[in-house]
Amino acid sequence: MQQVLSYLKSYRKWMIAAWLLMFIELIVELWQPLLMEKIIDNGVMAKNFSVVWTWGAVMLGTSLLAFASGIANSFAAAYVGQEYGFLLRKRLFEKIQSFSFADFERFPTASLITRMTNDVTQIQNMVFMSLRIALRAPLLVLFGVVMSFAVHVQLALVCAVTVPLLVAFLLWMMTKAAASFSIVQQALDRVNRVMRENLAGMRLIKAWMRGTYEQKRFMKENEALMERTISALRLVETITPALLLMMNVAVIIILFIGRVDVQSGSATAGQVVAIVNYTTRITAALSMFTFITMAFSRAKASAERVADVLRVNVDVEDAQQATDKVSGQGEVRFEHVSFRYPNSRALVLKDISFVVHPHETVAILGATGSGKSSLLQLIPRLYDPVAGRVMIDGVDVRHIKQEQLRAFIRFVPQEVLLFSGTIAENIRFGNEHASMEEIIQAAKHAQIHDTIMKFPDGYDTVIGQRGVNLSGGQKQRLSIARALVGMPKILLLDDSTSALDLKTEAKLLRALKAYTCTTLIVTQKIQTAMEADTIFLLDDGKLLAKGSHDELLEKSEIYRKIVESQFGKKGT
Numbered sequence: 196m197q198q199v200l201s202y203l204k205s206y207r208k209w210m211i212a213a214w215l216l217m218f219i220e221l222i223v224e225l226w227q228p229l230l231m232e233k234i235i236d237n238g239v240m241a242k243n244f245s246v247v248w249t250w251g252a253v254m255l256g257t258s259l260l261a262f263a264s265g266i267a268n269s270f271a272a273a274y275v276g277q278e279y280g281f282l283l284r285k286r287l288f289e290k291i292q293s294f295s296f297a298d299f300e301r302f303p304t305a306s307l308i309t310r311m312t313n314d315v316t317q318i319q320n321m322v323f324m325s326l327r328i329a330l331r332a333p334l335l336v337l338f339g340v341v342m343s344f345a346v347h348v349q350l351a352l353v354c355a356v357t358v359p360l361l362v363a364f365l366l367w368m369m370t371k372a373a374a375s376f377s378i379v380q381q382a383l384d385r386v387n388r389v390m391r392e393n394l395a396g397m398r399l400i401k402a403w404m405r406g407t408y409e410q411k412r413f414m415k416e417n418e419a420l421m422e423r424t425i426s427a428l429r430l431v432e433t434i435t436p437a438l439l440l441m442m443n444v445a446v447i448i449i450l451f452i453g454r455v456d457v458q459s460g461s462a463t464a465g466q467v468v469a470i471v472n473y474t475t476r477i478t479a480a481l482s483m484f485t486f487i488t489m490a491f492s493r494a495k496a497s498a499e500r501v502a503d504v505l506r507v508n509v510d511v512e513d514a515q516q517a518t519d520k521v522s523g524q525g526e527v528r529f530e531h532v533s534f535r536y537p538n539s540r541a542l543v544l545k546d547i548s549f550v551v552h553p554h555e556t557v558a559i560l561g562a563t564g565s566g567k568s569s570l571l572q573l574i575p576r577l578y579d580p581v582a583g584r585v586m587i588d589g590v591d592v593r594h595i596k597q598e599q600l601r602a603f604i605r606f607v608p609q610e611v612l613l614f615s616g617t618i619a620e621n622i623r624f625g626n627e628h629a630s631m632e633e634i635i636q637a638a639k640h641a642q643i644h645d646t647i648m649k650f651p652d653g654y655d656t657v658i659g660q661r662g663v664n665l666s667g668g669q670k671q672r673l674s675i676a677r678a679l680v681g682m683p684k685i686l687l688l689d690d691s692t693s694a695l696d697l698k699t700e701a702k703l704l705r706a707l708k709a710y711t712c713t714t715l716i717v718t719q720k721i722q723t724a725m726e727a728d729t730i731f732l733l734d735d736g737k738l739l740a741k742g743s744h745d746e747l748l749e750k751s752e753i754y755r756k757i758v759e760s761q762f763g764k765k766g767t
């Protein structure tokens with residue numbers, strides 16, 4: 196909470212201004228019943244209308260002052276709230292940009308979105324309320340009681356006894372309400388989860404005709420949310436009427452005692468009105484307090500969720516002695532590398548050593564789950580190994596500045612992600628300075644140029660929700676074009692040609708030779724592997740064998756079996 200609130204420091208002047216304005220409002224509010232007393236006793240009762248006019252004018256003037264202060268306070272509070280929210284979202288965004296893959300596993304995407312939007316809004320609301328009413332409400336209660344004693348001690352006692360009763364009642368209700376709202380929050384999380392899964396899996400749901408089942412699942416969670424919200428709101432909604440009832444009882448008691456006192460001459464009518472006025476103001480402040488406490492308890496939970504993200508120590512950080520002086524030839528070396536994912540105990544890569552020479556093409560072959568993608572991800576340092584070292588051009592990747600490292604390497608992940616925008620913009624993502632000629636050249640090598648030219652708008656075709664949808668193979672080729680336009684020294688393709696037919700794939704692999712880069716291709720297909728200079732055979736996280744196709748046929752039983760399963764007994 197402290198860390199999240201520390202960003203408020205930049206708005207110190209505005210906050211002080213807001214509080215000063217709030218104090219003006221508070222003073223006027225506390226003064227008004229005294230003015231009323233004066234007008235009634237010295238003006239109305241004494242039939243002295245000049246007193247009524249004079250103090251009436253003062254009352255009007257101070258009311259206008261309080262009104263102006265209130266508006267200015269709202270402006271200042273809204274300004275601080277919005278600016279602070281902006282800053283908090285910015286910090287969160289920057290932090291998330293610096294996350295390693297391991298951090299993304301700790302925080303699911305949907306949760307990060309909620310933290311950046313809903314949670315920040317809750318904290319913003321709390322900041323606004325703190326500047327607008329949070330201090331005013333308790334101060335009004337406290338000084339309201341003090342002032343009523345200054346007016347008339349005996350009548351003020353009724354007020355002084357009522358206030359603790361009201362506070363005790365409020366605290367009791369609020370504890371119950373807080374528990375109910377946390378149940379509502381859990382129900383809301385479940386509705387969100389079902390909705391998220393439903394939207395993400397819409398194609399599957401339609402293809403499998405699971406619409407009715409999904410609808411029932413959603414309805415169940417939706418009904419639970421409705422019921423829990425209703426019962427939580429019922430509780431909260433009884434708070435204000437109950438407070439009003441208690442206040443009315445207190446007012447009746449004050450009027451009753453006041454009548455006796457006025458008759459006996461120990462109190463004036465003006466004093467009775469003033470005490471009644473303080474009591475109603477105090478009750479209004481207390482009911483305001485209910486909402487403030489609710490907002491605070493929600494904001495506290497939100498602030499903790501936001502702080503969790505801000506507190507993350509970025510796992511993969513540049514070492515102090517990190518260098519950007521790497522020759523850039525493109526040699527990749529693994530020395531006794533072992534790796535496990537941060538959230539699991541089992542090693543997925545075990546004592547792997549190899550060298551890939553500059554400009555060499557290596558295919559990484561292996562059964563599903565054997566560790567091929569994991570191996571690739573260690574090269575651009577998306578994760579760090581738990582033992583051994585990954586080196587590029589003789590330098591441990593942990594000692595290379597990440598900016599430099601990622602400028603050398605273009606990694607095409609298994610899951611293709613294209614951004615909304617035009618085809619040209621998507622390719623340019625790989626190199627923001629690329630000219631149109633370079634974009635076309637990359638697209639040609641990735642074997643996607645002809646397809647693009649068939650679209651009426653060519654490279655300006657908008658893709659994604661607002662435009663055309665591309666096939667799996669077209670998306671893969673586009674993401675390869677995006678990598679090629681960056682003119683990488685090291686190209687990492689994670690099963691990026693799996694959706695291509697053999698002819699197109701062969702053309703693409705041949706075109707890659709125009710780029711004098713070191714290439715590592717993860718693949719399941721022998722045909723693809725045979726295009727490479729060397730094949731690495733991975734099995735259960737171990738590098739089982741390496742060599743050319745013929746060498747592996749000779750020395751690896753497992754390789755022979757894979758070949759047989761894809762080509763039959765003959766071998767090729």
Ligand SMILES: Nc1ncnc2c1ncn2[C@@H]1O[C@H](COP(=O)(O)OP(=O)(O)OP(=O)(O)O)[C@@H](O)[C@H]1O
Pocket residue numbers: 300536538539543561562563564565566567568569570609
């Ligand atoms: N983010 C992750 N967290 C924990 N374990 C993971 C994670 N990603 C992969 N694994 C595990 O690591 C092992 C190797 O996975 P990897 O994706 O590297 O295999 P692969 O050979 O590329 O498989 P495929 O050919 O199916 O893509 C698997 O057992 C997998 O369950």
